Amino acid sequence: MSTWFITGCSTGLGRSLAEAVLAAGHNAVVTARDAATVQDLVDAHPTSALAVALDVTDAAQIAAAVEAAEERFDGIDVLVNNAGYGYRAAIEEGGADDVQKLFDTNFFGAVAMIKAVLPAMRARKSGAIVTISSIGARISPEGSGYYAATKAALEAMTFSLRKEVAPLGITAMTVEPGGFRTDFAGRSLTQSAEAIADYADTAGKRRIEAGTGHGTQPGDPAKAATAIIAAVESDATPSILLLGRDALQGFRGTLDSLRSETDAWASTSEDTGFDA
Template sequence: MKTWLITGCSSGIGEGIAKAVLKKGDQAVVTARNPKKLADLVKEYPNTAYVVALDVTDRESITNAVKEALAKFGTIDVLINNAGYGYRSSVEEGEIDGVDQLFSTNFFGPIELIKEVLPTMRANKSGAIVNVSSIAAVRSGVGSGYYAASKAALELMTDGLAKELKPLGIKVMIVEPGSFRTHFYDTSLKGTEKKIEDYAETAGKTRKENVVNMKNQPGDPMKGGEIIVETIERDDYPFRLLLGSDAVRIVSEALQERLKEIEDFKTISSKSDY
């Protein structure tokens, strides 16, 4: 029986991960800023689900959550950094306080959690860390530059982390979801209050107040959670797990475009050599 620590479990893919873990009989430390939202999980799995309040932007909250998890179950075998949200703004309109909060949640919070669980995983010479990123880390969009940057930072940090931990017997995986039927497009979406008229027809159209969640996204968060849990348990797990048929299509197109650009300009690129 393994012990999983999962962030952002109150809804969406995080909830799907938590349910998949508990359904398979493992122990789960389920976290959210408001632990009351997780009452149903504990009611259904009273012996294996343990709720901990966690604000990933608060260092003390992170330290206390890990201490509680270790006190309850004795170890942490798998860390799932899932908590995060979107931010809509043109680059020029972005407000530094809002961007700081975005990076604290999407990037720096996961780093602090990783640092807290690694001593236990290194001592055990085993474990797994899964960081939930986004297809935005591969291809950004109008009005999503800051969100994409936070996820790209998470991915490149994770790339280095994976190489550092592989010799220690610790797995590392990135998940790149496409569009899922979650609260990402409504209550979880944040953005700038600043408005510049020149962006009305570009980033302005993607502002949070102009986004209507039609709840017709192709991704099922419960299935997504199950796939993440099943895949990190495999011996042949991928470093980057695309989640959703739209993710496969969009990332494939973006990488093909990048390869074409390299090929088209390789002669110019190579001129800088001695």
């Protein structure tokens, strides 16, 4: 039995993961801005689940939540940074306050959570940190530049973290899901107030009022949860876990395109050093 601390459990992948963790016999600290939205998980698993109100942009709430988890279960074995939301806008359309709020939640909130759990993990010389990213960080669709940037920042940070904590008995993994049938494209998705006509055929095609894919995504959140647990429990936890055929296809396509472009400009890259 291990103890999982999962942010953003009210809906979607976070809830599916919490359900799977509890069904597997583990303890789970299930969090949401409104703890009442996850109380049903505690009602179903009164001895192994703890519901905690948590806004990952609130330092005091983070400290209180981690303290409550450690008091109840004597420590946190796995942190899953799942809390976050989407934002669609052309780069020129993005509002400064909107973008700051997005980074505060999606990136800096995750960093704050990691810093809150690491001292105890270091003391025990064990633990796992899971960061939920998105294939968007890899393929960077038009209209999702700011969201992709938050996830790309998360990934870069997590790759460095993995190297830093490996000698301490701790692992870190990034998860890149494709399209899953969650609430991400519903209430968890926001967009800029301004729409510039010149971007109608690029970023504009991804605006919420133009979207038709919500509720028809190919990915099954329950299967994603099972895959995440298996990867964390593996003796060879990967640095990055792709979830969904669309994620795998997008990842490989991006790598192939970058490799081709890199090779085409290789001689220019190599010729930037001082002459012998």
